[in-house]
Amino acid sequence: MTALLFIGVMLAALVAMEGVAYLTHRYLMHGPLWFLHRSHHEPHHGRWEWNDLFGVMFAVPSILLIRQGVADGGTWMLPAGLGMTAYGVLYVLFHDIVVHRRVSIRSVPQSTYLRRIVMAHLRHHKTHSKHGAVSFGFLWAPKSTSSYDPSRPSE
Numbered sequence: 001m002t003a004l005l006f007i008g009v010m011l012a013a014l015v016a017m018e019g020v021a022y023l024t025h026r027y028l029m030h031g032p033l034w035f036l037h038r039s040h041h042e043p044h045h046g047r048w049e050w051n052d053l054f055g056v057m058f059a060v061p062s063i064l065l066i067r068q069g070v071a072d073g074g075t076w077m078l079p080a081g082l083g084m085t086a087y088g089v090l091y092v093l094f095h096d097i098v099v100h101r102r103v104s105i106r107s108v109p110q111s112t113y114l115r116r117i118v119m120a121h122l123r124h125h126k127t128h129s130k131h132g133a134v135s136f137g138f139l140w141a142p143k144s145t146s147s148y149d150p151s152r153p154s155e
Contacts, residue, residue: 010082
C-alpha cells in the first residue's frame with residue numbers, strides 16, 4: 001500500500017467515524033442504550049460514568065483492525081483502525097477535556113470552530129431525557145450555534 005493510499009484510508013475512516021458516532025448517538029445512545037448514556041446527561045459524582053463504556057465499545061473494533069492489519073502486513077485494516085483511533089483521540093481531547101473539563105484546563109477555546117462544537121454539545125445537554133435532544137454530531141456542529149458563554153459550567 002502506498003503512503004498516499006494509507007493516509008487516504010486513514011482520513012476516510014476518521015471522517016466516516018463522525019457519521020458512525022452521529023448515528024450511534026442518535027439512534028442507539030438515545031434509544032435502546034439510553035440506560036448507559038443517561039449517566040452522561042445527569043449530574044454525577046466521581047470521575048467515571050456508565051457512558052464511558054462507549055469508549056471501550058468503540059475501541060474494540062479499531063484495536064482488532066490495527067492488529068489484523070499489522071498481522072496481514074499492512075492491509076487497509078491498519079490505516080482504517082488508525083483512523084478510528086484518531087477519531088477516538090479527538091473525542092477525548094475535545095469532548096472530555098475541552099467541553100466537559102474532565103481534566104482541569106484553564107483556557108477556553110478561542111477558535112470559532114471549537115466554540116461552535118462546545119455550544120452544540122451544551123445545547124445537546126439541555127435535555128436530560130432520552131427524547132428531545134438536538135445536535136448529535138461531534139466534529140461537526142451547525143453554524144447556527146453562535147453564542148458561547150465560557151463561564152457557564154458544562155453539565
